[in-house]
Amino acid sequence: MTLDANRAAARRESPGGAVEIRGLSVALGTGARRVEAVRDLDLRVEGGELVSLLGPSGCGKSTILNAVAGYVAPERGSIVVGGERVEGPGPSRGMVFQQSSLLPWKTVLNNVGFGLKMRGVPERERREASRRLLSLVGLSGFEDAYPAQLSGGMRQRVEIARVLITEPRVVLMDEPFSALDAQTRLSMQELLLDVFRQVRTTVLFVTHDIDEAIFLSDRIALMTRRPCRVGAEIAVPFGRPRTAAIVGSGEFAAIKRRCLEALRDERAAAAHRHDLEAQTSA
Numbered sequence: 344m345t346l347d348a349n350r351a352a353a354r355r356e357s358p359g360g361a362v363e364i365r366g367l368s369v370a371l372g373t374g375a376r377r378v379e380a381v382r383d384l385d386l387r388v389e390g391g392e393l394v395s396l397l398g399p400s401g402c403g404k405s406t407i408l409n410a411v412a413g414y415v416a417p418e419r420g421s422i423v424v425g426g427e428r429v430e431g432p433g434p435s436r437g438m439v440f441q442q443s444s445l446l447p448w449k450t451v452l453n454n455v456g457f458g459l460k461m462r463g464v465p466e467r468e469r470r471e472a473s474r475r476l477l478s479l480v481g482l483s484g485f486e487d488a489y490p491a492q493l494s495g496g497m498r499q500r501v502e503i504a505r506v507l508i509t510e511p512r513v514v515l516m517d518e519p520f521s522a523l524d525a526q527t528r529l530s531m532q533e534l535l536l537d538v539f540r541q542v543r544t545t546v547l548f549v550t551h552d553i554d555e556a557i558f559l560s561d562r563i564a565l566m567t568r569r570p571c572r573v574g575a576e577i578a579v580p581f582g583r584p585r586t587a588a589i590v591g592s593g594e595f596a597a598i599k600r601r602c603l604e605a606l607r608d609e610r611a612a613a614a615h616r617h618d619l620e621a622q623t624s625a
């Protein structure tokens with residue numbers, strides 16, 4: 344499928360909501376420790392689209408996800424998910440973190456069903472839905488295991504199931520695979536592509552790995568240094584379903600070159616901004 348046909352199909356089939364971020368500015372800390380993490384950020388993600396935020400460490404990517412999740416309040420600007428303005432945490436958004444957030448004293452099945460339990464869903468329904476989600480992430484047979492008995496990759500599969508079970512309009516993923524070894528990471532990326540093919544929700548994915556961003560995304564937003572905003576956007580022209588075979592293609596290499604060039608341009612622009620600020624304050 345071409346990129347446009349792919350996007351149109353995603354919008355048609357997706358239970359995901361569009362994410363619209365306008366003029367977002369977020370500051371963290373107070374007083375002398377105040378850090379302007381995000382400034383005047385505009386970004387729109389269509390329903391059913393997977394968009395990666397790619398940028399240097401510490402630029403403010405997690406802060407953007409935290410703002411969309413409603414964990415931090417913006418100083419200025421607005422965030423709308425599925426037509427509803429974000430005013431705080433809520434069920435329309437589900438977050439997968441780099442570190443496991445599973446409850447160690449609960450079995451895999453009960454961890455996955457926990458969100459439904461909080462909503463008062465009866466046990467039988469919960470168990471059925473949890474088993475279905477565990478099968479989706481390839482973990483049938485591990486229902487009664489405890490998180491400590493699982494590998495890092497398996498725990499992240501449970502995290503994905505745990506988030507998807509409540510059917511959020513957008514899934515926020517904050518470097519979910521960066522603590523995994525290279526091989527497990529690749530198989531998790533393939534798993535995510537497969538899950539995303541079946542549950543075509545909206546995904547906002549934070550990474551600083553260029554290959555990962557290209558492999559997974561419909562579009563990559565290249566972030567500037569702090570205060571963070573979108574410096575450039577690159578469409579990824581691979582249709583779906585996609586396989587690891589695309590990684591060796593010339594087209595993949597060309598997109599990677601464009602990402603690297605854009606990141607280099609941003610580094611040069613940031614150095615220039617820094618020099619100007621130093622001159623102004625001298």
Ligand SMILES: Nc1ncnc2c1ncn2[C@@H]1O[C@H](COP(=O)(O)OP(=O)(O)OP(=O)(O)O)[C@@H](O)[C@H]1O
Binds near residue numbers: 403404
């Ligand atoms: N509570 C806080 N008070 C002050 N500064 C903070 C606070 N939390 C984070 N920061 C700073 O805000 C900036 C943005 O942090 P953020 O975690 O959003 O960046 P990031 O791009 O996700 O980084 P990484 O890729 O390393 O995870 C960083 O420079 C960080 O040091």
